[in-house]
Amino acid sequence: MSETPSTEGLEALNNAWERGCTFLGTEYAILGGAMSWVSERNLVAAISNAGGFGVIACGAMTPDLLDAEIKATKELTTKPFGVNLITMHPELDTLVDICLENNVGHVVLAGGLPSKDTIARVKEGGAKIICFTPTLALGKKLVRSGVDALVIEGMEAGGHIGPVSTSVLAQEILPNITDVPIFVAGGIGRGEAIANYLRMGAAGVQLGTRFVCAEECVAHPDFKRAFIRASARDAITTVQVDPQFPVIPVRALGNEGSKKFIETQHEVIAKYRAGEMDMESAQLAIEHYWAGALRRAVIDGDVEHGSVMAGQSVGMVKKEQPTSEILQELVTQAADALVNPVGRKVDA
Known part of the structure; x- marks a missing residue:
């Protein structure tokens, strides 16, 4: 496969994910999945600087820590990025305020159904809301409540997961919710998969595991080696x-x-x-x-006794690479897949 996409392929890709790119304000409709301890300022900024959409994983951070992380990320990039907040966090309202005070354009709410008050608070503050949905019914309910975009994440993903595969969720939800952009996640490691979900109606995708071995990622070398071997x-x-x-x-x-x-x-x-x-x-x-x-x-590199959260796409992580190179590979693969018929030989 060529290192850069053909003009025809890039045009097809830009058309396919135009809605997602417009929503995110990015060159590529690829979100970085929020991974605790991994998705911090360095990786988030690297993804955004390379044309994707980085997302800070707030996790259990205090408001002061999140404030510092957002400000530090802004020192590293002028491009759009988002913040992932856990709805069960005891200081959720304060964390939302921190995001709004720092002019974060997109807030991702995860870990449970957000309240109407939280949704209103984010929207009134001028930010867009992205939520996860594990079912069609919940997705429709979230759209009615004012959510601006959805992520559907299948069980192939790393970390906390639901019981249904990405391919089934995509078939069930993409044809039936068209009011808002939908990003597909879980088990995506190559651009051909991105192209397929875009064909099905996705506005873009979210990847986590693929970015763990980015050079800019602060994960311990032993953590990265575990991914490369797996x-x-x-x-x-x-x-x-x-x-x-x-x-x-x-x-x-x-x-x-x-x-x-x-x-x-x-x-x-x-x-x-x-x-x-x-x-x-x-x-x-x-x-x-x-x-x-x-x-x-x-952080400590204890890959034997610690938790090495990884999605099933870990088998496609073969080496440590710059974030920009990872994104370029995905974009080239997706663009080529959109214009090359199945079975047609592609340059190696």
Whole structure:
């Protein structure tokens, strides 16, 4: 395959994702998936500077930390970027205010159904709202409530996931919600997949796993090496040991940390049954396991006992590359796929 797309291919691609690019204010309708400890100022700015749309992962940040991160990102890029906020965060309203005070143009709300008040707060502040939907019905409800765009993310993705595959979600939702731009995520590692979802009606895509081995990503070298060595089947989902304690499945590379999570669930549930913890505290303790385990892997490089969250597209991550090179590869592959019929030979 050529290193740059043909004029014909690029024109086809620009037409295919024009709606997404206009919505994001970017050259390419490719969002960087928000990954805790990974999607910080350096990677976010690199994605935006290279033509994509970087997204800061707020996660459990305090308002002061988020304020500092947004300002630091603005020092590295003048291009548009967004902020991903977790709806369950106890200081969500303050975090929204921080985004608006810093003139963040797009706020991504994840981790639960946002309230009407939160949606109104963001929109009145002049920012656009992007939300995730795992079902067609919820997607329609979010659109009615004023959400400006949707992301549909399949179970192939890394981190916390739902039960349905990307391809099924795309078939179910893309033909039936056309009021707002929809971005497809989960299991996307090459441009040919991007082209296919654009053909189906997507406005663009979101990728996370593919950017972990970007040179600008601050993840520990051992974390990146784990990605480069891994195959798709190594990215497995966690096990829920007791239906009484619902745990959102997490996709990560199997290691001792995955086994420890199962042990942690058993330990916490035992304390609950012994009357040492109430239900809410027990469930929080199970969820909090991931926050520390992810940091150990990403920042400290403990890829054996930490949580190496990765999507199934990890098998397509072969080396560390500049962010701009990753995006250019995806764009070239997508553009060529849009103009080359199936079965036609493409330059190697």
